[in-house]
Amino acid sequence: MTATMRRRGAVLLVGGVAATMLLAACGSSSTTSESSAAPAESSAAPSEAASEAPSSEAAVPAGCEAYAAYTGSEGTSVTLFTSVLPPEQQRYEDAWKPFEDCTGIDIVYEGSDQFEAQLPTRIAGGNAPDLAWIPQPGLLAKLVQAGGPVPAPQGVSDNVDQYYNPAWKAYGTVDGTFYAAPNSSNMKSFVWYSPKVFAEKGYTVPTTWDEMFALSDQMVADGIKPWCGGIESGGATGWPATDWIEQIVLRQFGGDVYDQWVAHTVLFDSPEITAAMDTLAGWMKNGDYVNGGFGNVQTIATTAFQDAGSPILDAECGMLQQASFYAAQWESFKPGAVVAEDGDVFAFFLPQISDEFPNPVVGGGEFTTAFSDRPEVQAVQTYLSSAEYATARASQPGGWVSANSGVPLDTYTDAIAGLSAKYLTDPAGIFRFDASDLMPAAVGAGSFWTGMTAWFGEDAPTQEVLAEIDAAWPAS
Amino acid sequence: MEEVTSGLAKIGTGLAAVAIFIALLLIVFFIGARARGKLQHPAAMIVFLGPAIVLLAYGLIAPAFLTTAGSFKDATGQNWVGLANFGWIFTTPSNREVLLNTALWIIIAPLVSTALGLTLALLLDRMRRESISKSLIFMPMAISFVGAGIIWGLVYEYRDPAGAQIGLLSQIAQWIGMEDPPNWLLWQPFNNFFLMVIMIWIQVGFAMVVLSAAIKAIPGDVVEAAELDGATGWKLFSRVTIPMIRGTLIVVLTTIIIAVLKVFDIVRVMTNGNFGTQVVANEMYAQSFVQFDVGRGSALAVVLFVAVIPLIAYNVIQLRKERTIR
Numbered sequence: 001m002t003a004t005m006r007r008r009g010a011v012l013l014v015g016g017v018a019a020t021m022l023l024a025a026c027g028s029s030s031t032t033s034e035s036s037a038a039p040a041e042s043s044a045a046p047s048e049a050a051s052e053a054p055s056s057e058a059a060v061p062a063g064c065e066a067y068a069a070y071t072g073s074e075g076t077s078v079t080l081f082t083s084v085l086p087p088e089q090q091r092y093e094d095a096w097k098p099f100e101d102c103t104g105i106d107i108v109y110e111g112s113d114q115f116e117a118q119l120p121t122r123i124a125g126g127n128a129p130d131l132a133w134i135p136q137p138g139l140l141a142k143l144v145q146a147g148g149p150v151p152a153p154q155g156v157s158d159n160v161d162q163y164y165n166p167a168w169k170a171y172g173t174v175d176g177t178f179y180a181a182p183n184s185s186n187m188k189s190f191v192w193y194s195p196k197v198f199a200e201k202g203y204t205v206p207t208t209w210d211e212m213f214a215l216s217d218q219m220v221a222d223g224i225k226p227w228c229g230g231i232e233s234g235g236a237t238g239w240p241a242t243d244w245i246e247q248i249v250l251r252q253f254g255g256d257v258y259d260q261w262v263a264h265t266v267l268f269d270s271p272e273i274t275a276a277m278d279t280l281a282g283w284m285k286n287g288d289y290v291n292g293g294f295g296n297v298q299t300i301a302t303t304a305f306q307d308a309g310s311p312i313l314d315a316e317c318g319m320l321q322q323a324s325f326y327a328a329q330w331e332s333f334k335p336g337a338v339v340a341e342d343g344d345v346f347a348f349f350l351p352q353i354s355d356e357f358p359n360p361v362v363g364g365g366e367f368t369t370a371f372s373d374r375p376e377v378q379a380v381q382t383y384l385s386s387a388e389y390a391t392a393r394a395s396q397p398g399g400w401v402s403a404n405s406g407v408p409l410d411t412y413t414d415a416i417a418g419l420s421a422k423y424l425t426d427p428a429g430i431f432r433f434d435a436s437d438l439m440p441a442a443v444g445a446g447s448f449w450t451g452m453t454a455w456f457g458e459d460a461p462t463q464e465v466l467a468e469i470d471a472a473w474p475a476s
Numbered sequence: 477m478e479e480v481t482s483g484l485a486k487i488g489t490g491l492a493a494v495a496i497f498i499a500l501l502l503i504v505f506f507i508g509a510r511a512r513g514k515l516q517h518p519a520a521m522i523v524f525l526g527p528a529i530v531l532l533a534y535g536l537i538a539p540a541f542l543t544t545a546g547s548f549k550d551a552t553g554q555n556w557v558g559l560a561n562f563g564w565i566f567t568t569p570s571n572r573e574v575l576l577n578t579a580l581w582i583i584i585a586p587l588v589s590t591a592l593g594l595t596l597a598l599l600l601d602r603m604r605r606e607s608i609s610k611s612l613i614f615m616p617m618a619i620s621f622v623g624a625g626i627i628w629g630l631v632y633e634y635r636d637p638a639g640a641q642i643g644l645l646s647q648i649a650q651w652i653g654m655e656d657p658p659n660w661l662l663w664q665p666f667n668n669f670f671l672m673v674i675m676i677w678i679q680v681g682f683a684m685v686v687l688s689a690a691i692k693a694i695p696g697d698v699v700e701a702a703e704l705d706g707a708t709g710w711k712l713f714s715r716v717t718i719p720m721i722r723g724t725l726i727v728v729l730t731t732i733i734i735a736v737l738k739v740f741d742i743v744r745v746m747t748n749g750n751f752g753t754q755v756v757a758n759e760m761y762a763q764s765f766v767q768f769d770v771g772r773g774s775a776l777a778v779v780l781f782v783a784v785i786p787l788i789a790y791n792v793i794q795l796r797k798e799r800t801i802r
Contacts, residue, residue, distance in 0.1 A: 235766060237748045295636035298662055301750065302634060442551070446767040453750045457662050468570075474551065 064102035066388050069155075073376035074104030080380075081122070081129035082366075083115035088398065095393040099383055105376045123148040128371040131381060133183050135366040136437050137171040138444075143369070144174040150373045151177050155382035163387055163406045165424070165431040167255070172367050180367035181385035184393075185403040187420035188243055188323040188362045188434065190347040195340075197315045209251070209353045216289055219318045225292030228317035229284050230303030231453060238449030240305045241456060242436040243362065244284055244321060248276040250360040251353035255430045262438045264473055268466040277455075277462045279353075284321075285456065292317025301457030306332075313337065313344060321350060323363075324420045327399060340415050347416060349423055359429035364437060365403065394421075403431070440474050447472035540781070546774035553770040561775035574754045577668055581739060581755060585672045585679070586732040590725065592676065593683025597691055598713070600684070610688070614681035621678070625745030628674045632746075634659040664752045671753060674742050679735065683728050690724035691717060723798050730791045737784055756780055 084092070089111055096107055110129065112118055116139070122128055128148055134140045143149050152172070160169045160181045172180040191212075198205070201222060206212035216226035231240045250258050253272050260266040261273065284290055284300065291299045293311025309326065310333040311317035320326075330337040330345050337344040352358055368384045370377055383389050387406025394400060394407050399417040405425035412418035423429060436444040451469045454460040508523035550557045565571050596613060600606050616624065633643030637656045641647040649657035661667050694717065702716045718725070740757035747753045749762065756776055764773025 235744060235748055235762070237750060293636075295634060295659070298659055299634060299636075302659060302661055441767040442769060446762070450750060457751050458664070 061102070063098070067099055067102040067383075070099070070103045070105070070379040070383055073379055076104070076374075076376040077106035077108050078131060078374075078377050078380045079108045079110060079129045080131045080133070081110050081112070081115070081119065082133040083112065083135065084133065085111045085113060088400075091396040091398060091400070092393065095396055096383070096389065098392070099380075099389070103379065105380060107380060119143075120146070123371065130370065130372045130374070130377045131384075132369050132371065133366040134180065134369050135364075137367070137433060138438055138440075140172070140180060140367055140369060141174045144177075144179065148371055149179050149369045150371060152179055152181065152370065152385075153373075153378040153382060155378070156181050156368075156385045159382065159385040159387075163385075163390075163404045165403065165427075165429065167431040167433070168365075168403060171433050180369040181381075182365040182403055183368050183384065185365035185401050185420070185424055186324050186363055187401065187424055188364070189247060189350045189360065189423065190322060190324055190326070190416075190420075191350050192309055192312060192320045192322055192326060192345060192347050193318065194312050194315065194344060195342055195346050196344060197312075197318070200315075205348045207351055209351045212351055213283075216318070220288050224315060224318050225290060225311075226318040227284060227289045228292040228294065228303075228308050228311050228320050229290060229300045230294070230305045230308030231300055231456065232302055232304045236445070236449065237301075238451075238453040239436065240308075240322070241284075241300075241452035242444075242448050243323070243434065244280055245273075245276055245452070246362050246432075246435045247321070247350055247360075248279045248353075249273065249435070250362055250430065250432050251350075251357060252276055252279060254354075254357040254360075255432055258432050258435065262435050264439075268469045269463065273466060274462060277466065281462070298457055298459070301453050309333070309345075324399070324401065324416050327414075327416045347419065349419075357430055359423060359426050361423050361426075361429055361431045362434060363403075363424060363431065364434045442472050442474050443469060543774045543777050543781075546770055547778045549771045549774075551769040551771050557771065561771045562779075564772060565775055565779060570754070571759070573752060574749075574756055574759050577752070577754060578737070578756045580668060581672060581675075581736050582733055584669070585675045585736045585739075586729050588672075589676045589679040589732050590683050590687075590729050592680045593728070594687050594725075596680065596684045597688035598717075601688065601691060610685065614685055616678045617681040619678065621674075621739075621741035622745055624674050624678055625742050628670075628677075629746060632660040632670060634661070661747055661753075662751050667747065667751055667753055671742055671746055674746075675736060675739060679732050683732065686724060686728050687721060690721040694720045723794065726794050727791065730787050733787055734784060737780060 089109055093107075093109060100106060115132075116135075119129075119132060119134075120143070123143065123146070134143070140149065157169075157178050160172070160178075164182065168182050169178060172178055172182065193205070197203075201219075201224075203215055203218070206215050219226035229240065229244075231238050233239055246258075249261060249272070252275065257266055257272055261268075266272055285297050287297055290297055291303065293314065293316035294300075294303050294308075305322070306329055309317075309320045309322065309329060312320060313330070313334050324347070327339050327347075330339055334344065339345055349359075352360055368381055370381050385404075387404055390402040390404035390407045391411050394402055394411045394417070395413070397413060399414040401412075401417045401420045401424065403421070403424040405427070407421065407425075409418055409422055409425075412421060424431065436448050438444065439448065447469045451460075451465040455462065455465045504523055508519050511519035546553055547561055548556055548558060550560075565575075600609055603609060619627070630642070631644045634646060634657075635641050635643065637646075637650070641650065643660075645660060646657040660670050663670075698720065699712070699716060702712055707715060738757055739755055740761060743749055743753055743755050743758045744761070749755070749758045756779060760773050760776035760780065763769045763776060
């Protein structure tokens with residue numbers, strides 16, 4: 001009998017182990033790289049090897065003056081966990097290579113496509129990275145409540161005060177404690193258009209809200225539908241429409257009402273948001289204006305946001321309100337399409353509505369959050385919030401944008417990136433983070449999306465839609 | 477280059493894991509095979525059933541209990557809220573629509589699939605080159621729901637009626653004289669049926685093949701005897717064929733009903749549950765993994781689970797009855 005028992009136990013154990021191993025074998029993709037570990041490359045680059053020598057507080061090696069403040073942690077390494085995968089990874093590593101060479105701190109980059117699922121697990125398992133780029137203020141707040149992130153050192157705080165629009169500091173702050181500075185940013189307040197068509201028809205880029213609608217009427221008279229749009233996006237259908245409302249709320253009522261709206265002290269079913277919906281109804285729900293190349297207003301609900309801009313290249317649609325990252329789409333409509341002020345397609349700033357709220361920008365970004373206060377981690381965190389880092393990164397190829405005003409605008413090699421940075425760093429501008437990303441998921445990734453989709457697709461009454469979005473707001 | 481080496485390393489780790497797994501299995505089988513006498517039977521049972529039971533307990537039974545517990549908790553899964561989540565399911569107007577749509581799916585899609593499958597089985601039974609047409613009808617079964625959704629998305633695609641059409645259905649509608657075809661996926665409540673067409677398209681092949689086999693398995697003497705008694709056409713079909721394949725019909729129906737209860741991919745790809753087409757499974761996914769409300773997601777899962785139980789029970793009872801008859 002005991003033999004059976006023993007055998008049974010062994011078999012169960014073996015089965016369990018085998019199952020675990022099978023599960024472990026099917027992990028998710030992630031990239032870890034230590035390519036930039038300085039010692040390995042020292043033989044190839046003798047001059048840099050010299051800078052590797054313990055410099056102590058004495059003379060800083062040539063070329064390393066900018067990094068003098070970060071020295072003192074030679075031979076250490078700092079892990080950085082992100083959702084950004086190659087080829088972007090290489091551009092980051094190239095950007096901070098001089099920092100690594102001069103300070104002797106090795107930044108170990110680890111990108112994962114399962115970032116948001118893995119980060120809380122790693123923190124809970126006592127295996128938190130030293131640094132992570134967190135894409136949403138809401139996630140940062142959640143992590144702080146659960147415990148893990150450590151407050152940012154004074155250097156980071158000073159950098160943000162010096163270089164960033166004050167709104168950014170607020171988004172990196174939880175319960176009065178400042179945790180994280182932004183890394184990259186994106187800019188959502190753009191209108192895409194075809195410079196070629198504009199030149200042909202003699203249109204000029206509008207700089208005020210009224211001019212934009214005068215131009216729209218002009219296009220209607222010329223037989224072109226002025227606007228196109230698409231909000232279909234699979235499981236996230238509706239998000240482009242939430243962006244439109246956000247643009248209008250910020251332009252019509254300013255940052256304070258916008259913040260109250262995000263905090264739900266201004267309800268969706270309020271005079272302000274109703275007025276914003278009415279403004280949107282006269283714009284993207286106006287049958288005379290939309291939906292160029294696709295059909296009636298309702299097609300906005302069934303058109304994929306990726307496809308929405310394609311009629312612009314055929315002059316079937318005049319303009320599309322979409323974010324800076326839409327720049328990557330044009331190539332798929334027309335191979336070799338040039339995104340430039342005199343090219344096939346370009347973007348202009350969605351004008352302000354009222355002088356009271358100048359240059360309103362809705363955008364997003366990710367935040368460099370630390371989970372350790374070791375000196376080398378703080379050194380890297382401070383460096384990543386500096387103008388030197390942002391400038392080095394912005395000079396890499398690709399459309400990377402920083403809201404850091406210390407980056408000279410001519411650093412940007414990409415026209416849209418430069419234009420984005422111009423508005424993101426405008427000292428007089430009003431910056432606000434994408435509201436749906438700040439709201440609770442039941443609204444920001446739920447009823448706000450479905451409500452706007454019903455408003456376009458089913459012509460659901462405005463008050464009904466707004467009341468339903470409010471009803472989904474979690475009681476707390 | 478670096479990616480290649482790290483990729484190779486990963487493949488190596490994977491292969492090693494598989495090799496160790498197989499080695500362990502071989503050891504277990506070896507030990508099991510050496511058992512003699514009284515131990516032989518229980519040892520064999522443990523060797524063959526043990527891993528399956530462990531995996532089932534870990535992957536199915538434990539989650540079932542955890543999900544049921546989760547359905548009585550709040551969004552974060554930390555505080556008990558009693559029946560609040562179920563109250564939300566059965567009282568919110570949008571959820572009533574979800575339940576109604578799911579009920580429509582369960583009733584219409586399986587009945588139509590089975591009826592069409594039966595008709596096709598009967599028709600093709602007398603055709604030459606039966607296998608070719610059968611293969612063609614069965615082929616959609618090999619396409620995933622997501623793939624089918626994308627294909628039919630192109631069929632239902634809407635463009636301004638004045639311009640060129642890229643949607644097949646709109647173009648056909650225009651050819652037959654419908655000047656202003658609707659935007660099919662927005663046309664309530666018919667859009668629900670347009671989505672069901674996809675499910676039926678996939679399931680008809682399955683129903684046809686299984687029912688055709690059952691019809692062919694009816695003993696020739698039974699049919700002959702019925703014909704000698706004067707039964708032909710409809711009478712032969714309704715009094716002889718149907719009763720003879722009754723068990724298979726029930727299996728086909730319940731299998732499709734269970735598939736329909738889980739319908740998620742089609743709705744997600746085509747409309748994401750917008751425009752009044754939401755169903756329970758897609759709402760469950762949205763609540764759990766888009767809005768991160770674990771409580772509501774679990775409650776919806778429990779509703780689905782409870783709805784499946786009577787079907788499975790009926791299926792099992794029917795199979796048992798048949799066994800006793802034979």
